[in-house]
Amino acid sequence: MGPQLETIRNHFIEGMSSMSQFWGFPRGMGTLFAVLFTHPGALSLDELVTRTGLTKGAVSTNVRALARLGLIHPAPRMADRKDYYAAETDFYKAIRSILAERHNSEFDRAVTTVKEALRELQGLPVSADEAERKFLVERLQAMQAFFDAVDSLTRAVTRLDSLGIHTVQNVLKILK
Amino acid sequence: MGPQLETIRNHFIEGMSSMSQFWGFPRGMGTLFAVLFTHPGALSLDELVTRTGLTKGAVSTNVRALARLGLIHPAPRMADRKDYYAAETDFYKAIRSILAERHNSEFDRAVTTVKEALRELQGLPVSADEAERKFLVERLQAMQAFFDAVDSLTRAVTRLDSLGIHTVQNVLKILK
DNA sequence: TACTTTGTTTAGTACATACTAAACAAAGGT
DNA sequence: ACCTTTGTTTAGTATGTACTAAACAAAGTA
Numbered sequence: 001m002g003p004q005l006e007t008i009r010n011h012f013i014e015g016m017s018s019m020s021q022f023w024g025f026p027r028g029m030g031t032l033f034a035v036l037f038t039h040p041g042a043l044s045l046d047e048l049v050t051r052t053g054l055t056k057g058a059v060s061t062n063v064r065a066l067a068r069l070g071l072i073h074p075a076p077r078m079a080d081r082k083d084y085y086a087a088e089t090d091f092y093k094a095i096r097s098i099l100a101e102r103h104n105s106e107f108d109r110a111v112t113t114v115k116e117a118l119r120e121l122q123g124l125p126v127s128a129d130e131a132e133r134k135f136l137v138e139r140l141q142a143m144q145a146f147f148d149a150v151d152s153l154t155r156a157v158t159r160l161d162s163l164g165i166h167t168v169q170n171v172l173k174i175l176k
Numbered sequence: 177m178g179p180q181l182e183t184i185r186n187h188f189i190e191g192m193s194s195m196s197q198f199w200g201f202p203r204g205m206g207t208l209f210a211v212l213f214t215h216p217g218a219l220s221l222d223e224l225v226t227r228t229g230l231t232k233g234a235v236s237t238n239v240r241a242l243a244r245l246g247l248i249h250p251a252p253r254m255a256d257r258k259d260y261y262a263a264e265t266d267f268y269k270a271i272r273s274i275l276a277e278r279h280n281s282e283f284d285r286a287v288t289t290v291k292e293a294l295r296e297l298q299g300l301p302v303s304a305d306e307a308e309r310k311f312l313v314e315r316l317q318a319m320q321a322f323f324d325a326v327d328s329l330t331r332a333v334t335r336l337d338s339l340g341i342h343t344v345q346n347v348l349k350i351l352k
Numbered sequence: 353t354a355c356t357t358t359g360t361t362t363a364g365t366a367c368a369t370a371c372t373a374a375a376c377a378a379a380g381g382t
Numbered sequence: 383a384c385c386t387t388t389g390t391t392t393a394g395t396a397t398g399t400a401c402t403a404a405a406c407a408a409a410g411t412a
């Protein structure tokens with residue numbers, strides 16, 4: 001492999017690393033994914049250590065996180081004790097996986113927070129600050145409606161087993 | 177205002193703060209927005225200081241950031257030197273604003289990175305590692321296609337001057 | 353059983369960043 | 383002109399976290 005090609009590849013890898021940290025993921029995750037993505041076939045943890053410059057520990061944890069997100073997947077080889085991983089090349093599949101992951105974690109908690117607040121407000125005895133209470137209920141209901149819409153969207157996307165450019169184009173038709 | 181109502185409101189504010197930091201924004205931003213959102217009418221910086229417990233400096237910078245994102249907006253009062261801010265209650269408007277903001281910052285840089293790498297690869301002289309080069313081009317093109325799709329989507333949304341539940345429902349029809 | 357190979361976990365470190373406190377700037381009011 | 387009010391900027395601090403280094407675990411091999 002020529003020096004030119006290697007330079008281009010490294011530049012790309014650095015770009016993915018920055019992007020990773022911008023989106024709130026560890027820098028190392030971006031590096032690891034980029035290395036796997038620009039490599040045909042699977043790589044072992046040791047190979048990832050040498051290619052990324054990260055330590056075994058970092059590679060171990062970040063690789064697991066990437067697999068959890070569905071951005072990479074194990075590619076086991078028989079009669080080999082090593083763990084091999086390959087990049088997921090179907091981005092739409094990865095996106096669905098990421099959405100599903102994030103969905104179950106924190107987004108639901110936010111939705112629940114609003115729901116709970118509303119329920120508590122409804123159960124409040126009528127008192128002097130009825131106007132204030134009504135105002136709060138109104139605002140929270142607006143927020144809940146918005147959350148519900150987002151919720152429906154992400155659920156629809158994650159349920160979709162085929163999401164590709166074709167689907168995107170159809171959506172675009174509506175939005176324009 | 178009864179103690180009950182105050183408790184519920186505070187609980188909600190804390191929830192928004194957590195959500196804020198989960199999505200990569202400072203905790204204080206979530207606090208400030210929640211305080212404004214649960215208050216009818218506008219608030220001055222000083223009032224925000226007392227209500228959030230943050231210092232003047234933090235309120236100043238975070239409020240500006242929120243305004244930049246379109247999540248709150250100035251609500252000036254004539255014959256008053258103070259700056260007043262109110263929450264943006266139209267979430268879809270806010271979403272469009274946030275998308276536009278993020279779009280111009282880092283997403284474009286990632287897209288450019290891929291584009292550049294591809295251009296450099298195309299301009300490479302044919303050499304021994306032609307197979308490797310072709311492989312890289314293929315992968316990067318796939319990534320570019322995906323980025324283009326996302327790009328089109330966000331652009332479409334940000335251009336939209338009316339995005340509401342109705343539009344979301346239409347999109348849902350396609351996705352199901 | 354001991355040794356090697358592989359991956360995980362943990363203790364510690366370095367770094368980024370959101371915040372506080374205080375100096376500063378700007379603009380009105382007296 | 384001077385003081386007060388309001389908001390911004392800056393220097394310093396504290397907290398979280400991604401990483402390194404090294405101990406540990408597990409499982410095959412001699």
